Amino acid sequence: MAFTIGASLLDAIVLSVVSQEGTYGYKITQDVRKVMELSESTLYPVLRRLQKDGYLTTYDMAIDGRNRRYYKITNCGTTKLEQYLDEWKQYRSKIESVFFGGDVHE
Amino acid sequence: MNKEEFLSALERELMALPLEERLSALQYYKDYFEDAGKDKEETVIQELGSPRKVAEDILKDYRDVSTQVEQPKAPPINHSLRQTENKSRMWLLVLICLLAVPIGIPLLMTAFGLLIAVVAVVLAFFMVILVLAIAFFLAGCVLIVKGIASIVFSPVSAVFLGGVGMVLVGLGILSGVLFVRMCLSFLPAFLRGFVELCRRPFVRRSEGRA
Numbered sequence: 001m002a003f004t005i006g007a008s009l010l011d012a013i014v015l016s017v018v019s020q021e022g023t024y025g026y027k028i029t030q031d032v033r034k035v036m037e038l039s040e041s042t043l044y045p046v047l048r049r050l051q052k053d054g055y056l057t058t059y060d061m062a063i064d065g066r067n068r069r070y071y072k073i074t075n076c077g078t079t080k081l082e083q084y085l086d087e088w089k090q091y092r093s094k095i096e097s098v099f100f101g102g103d104v105h106e
Numbered sequence: 107m108n109k110e111e112f113l114s115a116l117e118r119e120l121m122a123l124p125l126e127e128r129l130s131a132l133q134y135y136k137d138y139f140e141d142a143g144k145d146k147e148e149t150v151i152q153e154l155g156s157p158r159k160v161a162e163d164i165l166k167d168y169r170d171v172s173t174q175v176e177q178p179k180a181p182p183i184n185h186s187l188r189q190t191e192n193k194s195r196m197w198l199l200v201l202i203c204l205l206a207v208p209i210g211i212p213l214l215m216t217a218f219g220l221l222i223a224v225v226a227v228v229l230a231f232f233m234v235i236l237v238l239a240i241a242f243f244l245a246g247c248v249l250i251v252k253g254i255a256s257i258v259f260s261p262v263s264a265v266f267l268g269g270v271g272m273v274l275v276g277l278g279i280l281s282g283v284l285f286v287r288m289c290l291s292f293l294p295a296f297l298r299g300f301v302e303l304c305r306r307p308f309v310r311r312s313e314g315r316a
Contacts, residue, residue, distance in 0.1 A: 024137060024141060025134050025137050025138050025141070026137065026138050026141030026142055027141070029138070039153070039155075040138070040150065040153045040154050041154050041155060041159065041160040041163050042163065044131060044134045044135070044160075044163075044164060045163055045164055045166075045167030045168075046167075047134070048127075048130065048131070048164075048167065048168075049167060064140075066140060067133075068137050068140070068141070069133050069134060069137055
């Protein structure tokens with residue numbers, strides 16, 4: 001992709017992916033990779049940071065005779081995600097009004 | 107490199123982290139390998155890159171997060187650190203001054219005493235010459251008077267006394283001239299040098315300030 005994705009956009013994408021279902025590291029990586037290029041080692045620090053900030057929480061669940069660590073969005077994380085989505089809408093409409101002219105509705 | 111080697115290498119690289127952080131990261135990558143499946147193990151290792159690189163990302167982010175949390179605190183700490191550094195430097199200076207007092211004050215007093223001694227010696231030298239001049243002159247005068255007084259009874263001793271008296275008067279006048287010339291030439295120079303010596307520390311300090 002021609003556009004680079006900044007840290008906060010990656011945060012927003014990860015929060016959005018995790019908010020849809022309780023999910024785990026490998027699956028999150030695959031889901032994020034559907035929309036952006038992502039090195040496999042990039043995601044763990046992001047998840048850890050979001051967890052530290054209180055937007056994500058983890059729980060372990062037994063699967064196939066081993067523990068898998070799952071990620072879940074917190075209330076705080078949901079609020080943050082809504083904030084991100086609002087900002088994204090504003091950002092997108094501003095960019096698109098430049099790209100495609102002033103007839104884009106706010 | 108297989109999965110186990112990768113994970114143990116990663117664990118070694120993450121030794122700087124607290125145990126909880128390290129276990130969390132290892133759990134994540136262990137899960138990752140398991141979920142990717144046995145057949146994708148090599149692909150995952152290739153894509154992840156070296157354990158060191160993975161660890162660097164984790165460590166960098168951990169530091170960033172830690173410093174972010176402490177950021178409001180960090181600048182004041184720095185500031186007060188610098189302040190305490192300044193303070194301790196000042197205290198050090200005071201301490202040095204205090205320690206220098208037992209040596210410094212006697213040294214200063216000695217220097218002052220030496221200065222006074224030099225001035226006294228020079229003044230004494232002048233006094234000696236002045237007194238010598240007056241003594242020669244007076245003694246000469248007295249001898250001349252005595253010579254004139256004894257001219258009737260003993261013309262020989264009168265001539266002798268008068269001669270010696272004149273020589274003494276001459277020496278006295280020479281001494282007086284020497285004294286005057288010394289006063290005129292040497293003393294002002296000496297005094298100027300003395301004043302200059304006393305002013306020098308202050309002059310240098312004000313020059314240093316400018």
